[in-house]
Amino acid sequence: MQMNKMMAALALLGMAGAALAQETVVKIGHSGPLSGAQSFAGKDNENGARMAIDELNAKPITVGGKKIKFELVSEDDQGDPKSGVNAAQKLVDSGVRFVVGPYNSGVAIPASRVYSDAGAIVATVGSNPKITEQGYKGLYRINASDTQLGSKMALYAAKELKLKTVAVIDDRTAYGQGVAEEFKKQARASGLTVAGHEFTNDKASDFTAILTSLKAKKVEAVFLGGYAPQGGPMARQMKQLGINARLLGGDTICAAEMGKLGGDAVGENVLCAQGGAILDKAASGPEFKANYKKRFNKDPDVYAASFYDGVMLYADAMKKADSVEPAKVNAAIAKGEFKGVAGTYAFDEKGNMKSSPVTIFTFKGGQPVPVTSY
Structure with missing residues (x-):
């Protein structure tokens, strides 16, 4: 009798072991500013990945005949280059090979570079x-890249807003400089006068001196290459x-923040350009928004849908490759196409999206609302 019980227990253990053997754990890394002034964006992005x-x-x-269990490994890079490199090292050291x-x-x-050296795949905004x-x-x-964001905001300013004189302020970050230069280039090509280019930093909060000098130049709009804070x-x-000039910007000011x-200084006077089509008009956009609100008790912000899509892109490529090996998954992403919530993901040889629409937003009741996509 005792032997039968032992045999039964061993059989159960064997079954449990077999069940475990049929499951593969895949870690998905997330790197973003989870603390500091930009934490609203980092947490929103993390939520999108978590939901996926x-x-x-x-x-x-x-x-490969096994069920995949995904795990999120999230690191706070503080929006800082040095902290970002440390976060990358931590993620790859813990076995992460797929990063959003x-x-x-x-x-x-x-x-x-850290991710590349470790053979990890990265999907960044x-x-x-x-x-x-x-x-x-x-x-x-x-x-979308800065080229698309900055230039389409400039085209909108020239063609739709019919502006003549603009100024640029950038925060000297890689993002701020890049998007400001692209705006400036297209603004000039569209016949706008760029009356000034001022500089600040991504920790500043007092812009009185810069703005006073631009007021004297009677500019009709100020383009900010920088972030919502x-x-x-x-x-x-x-x-x-x-x-009375309009405040224009890229994707990072298209936020409820x-x-x-x-406050009441942000309304239809503020316009921003964000990559992707209008979420409400995207096939699965309304469902994504409803599910996000149900899960996190708030509306998704700028890139929650893109981070959600990034995780789903990896899962789709794993199915197509029938493998979780990064090299094989990468090959499937490079040659394939994936239809997500925020867009259709097909890439050129450099890793840029072949087609990324840009949506222009303004603000109503403190919230970004879409105006048009092109």
Whole structure:
């Protein structure tokens, strides 16, 4: 009798072992600013990745005959290049070979070398063109570049807003400089006068001196190459100084944080360009927004859908390659196409999206609302 019990126990253990053997754990790394002034963006991006992982684990995919269990490993890179390199090292040292992020171009540029050396695949929303000019295989940009964001904002300013004189302020980050230069280039090509180019930094909060000098030049719009923590106070100070110019920017000011920090100074006077089509008009956009709100009790911000898509892109490529080996997954991404929430992901030889629409937003009730996509 005792022997039968032992045999039964061993059989159960064997079954449990067999079940475990049929499961493969795949770590997905996330790098973003989870603390500091940009933490609203980092947490939103992390939420998007987490939501994808939760969905994949609820209905597991099978690769190489085994069910895949995904795990999120998230690191706070503080939006800082040095911290970003440390975060990258931590992720690859813990066995991560699939990464969504970094959010900031200034972090993505140096960190991408660490990921490349480890054979990891990276899907970043960093928009500075230099990111994909480095020649690393397995490094993908999953949104529009500065070239598209800056230039389309300038085209909109010239063609739709019919502006004549603009100025530029950039925060000297890789992102801020890149998007400001692209705006300036297209603005001049479209016949606009760029009356001034001023500089600040991504920790500043007082822009009175810069704005006063631009007021004297009677500019009709100020393009900010920078982030919402600077954009909100800048809008307030423009209003206080009686500057009736519009405040324009790239994707990083297309955030609810702008309305939160800028209050009633942020409205239809603020316009920004963001990669991707209008979420409400995308086939699975409304469902994504509803699921996100249900899961996190708030609306998704700028790139939650892109980070969600980044994780789903990896899962789709694993299925196509029938492997979780980074080299094979990378080959499937490079030659394939994946339809996500925020766009269709097909890449050129450098890792840029072949087609990335840009949406122009303005603000109503403190929230970014889409105006048009092109």
